[in-house]
Amino acid sequence: MTELFHSNGFEVVLADDLKDLSTMQEQVRDIAHQLLGKPNTQVEHDLNYLHESFASAKEVDDFRLKLTTEIAESINFGQRIYKIFNSYLEPLVGVDVLAQKTPNLVFQPPEYPVPTELHRDAPANSPYEIIVWLPFVDCFRTKSMYLLNRKFSRIAAEHIRDNPKDRPGFDNILLDHAELMDVPFGSALVFWSGLFHGSIVNKEKESRLSLNTRYKNLFTPLGLKDPFRYFDVLKTSSLTKLGIDFELKEQLD
Ligand SMILES: O=C(O)CCC(=O)C(=O)O
Numbered sequence: 167m168t169e170l171f172h173s174n175g176f177e178v179v180l181a182d183d184l185k186d187l188s189t190m191q192e193q194v195r196d197i198a199h200q201l202l203g204k205p206n207t208q209v210e211h212d213l214n215y216l217h218e219s220f221a222s223a224k225e226v227d228d229f230r231l232k233l234t235t236e237i238a239e240s241i242n243f244g245q246r247i248y249k250i251f252n253s254y255l256e257p258l259v260g261v262d263v264l265a266q267k268t269p270n271l272v273f274q275p276p277e278y279p280v281p282t283e284l285h286r287d288a289p290a291n292s293p294y295e296i297i298v299w300l301p302f303v304d305c306f307r308t309k310s311m312y313l314l315n316r317k318f319s320r321i322a323a324e325h326i327r328d329n330p331k332d333r334p335g336f337d338n339i340l341l342d343h344a345e346l347m348d349v350p351f352g353s354a355l356v357f358w359s360g361l362f363h364g365s366i367v368n369k370e371k372e373s374r375l376s377l378n379t380r381y382k383n384l385f386t387p388l389g390l391k392d393p394f395r396y397f398d399v400l401k402t403s404s405l406t407k408l409g410i411d412f413e414l415k416e417q418l419d
């Protein structure tokens with residue numbers, strides 16, 4: 167399993183705990199509908215057609231910000247997502263885990279004019295970090311996100327370094343090698359922070375609602391961002407607890 171992650175820098179992974187993921191999906195729908203004052207019907211349908219409530223891009227963005235705040239406060243997403251995908255995440259990240267404090271929510275209605283710009287999370291974020299990209303609806307084709315795998319992310323990064331003015335050359339690498347990810351609900355795209363990624367305008371008939379959040383091992387090097395601003399300690403091993411306790415107390419005596 168992690169061999170694929172090692173060669174490609176990403177993998178689409180099935181949830182260990184689909185039940186809790188479905189509960190989370192319902193909670194997100196409930197919060198969204200409360201904000202919009204809409205009655206609930208079938209959960210997937212409700213989320214796929216959230217865009218019916220909005221008349222402008224500004225309304226979409228205001229809603230996304232409110233939804234992010236509510237989700238950050240009420241569903242314990244960091245701990246639950248780590249648990250839901252534990253059999254994949256723990257061998258990668260370990261048991262001494264830093265988790266992002268507030269999730270990023272992406273809401274892309276059909277034809278929404280602001281897709282995600284091409285970027286990579288590292289080096290602003292640590293290259294020892296992974297992103298869990300979790301869709302609350304089935305994501306495919308333009309409703310999803312594209313990325314360049316590890317090999318082509320490296321080729322693209324070297325191209326910019328060596329030819330900083332050759333944007334067409336860079337775009338060609340992207341056009342030839344970026345892949346739109348097929349990520350059905352019930353799975354997550356787990357990807358390394360060094361991969362280039364972004365999205366294009368959603369040409370499907372349904373909205374995309376996805377969350378992304380980050381994990382890293384407590385003992386790996388940091389990125390440029392202040393870890394205490396963006397991360398919480400999610401958990402530590404008993405041994406780490408003893409070590410920390412020792413450093414904080416006994417060594418001061
Ligand atoms: O979902 C998207 O369109 C972008 C997500 C992203 O940039 C990330 O997960 O790091």
Ligand SMILES: [Fe+2]
Nearest residue numbers: 285286287363
């Ligand atoms: Fe990103």
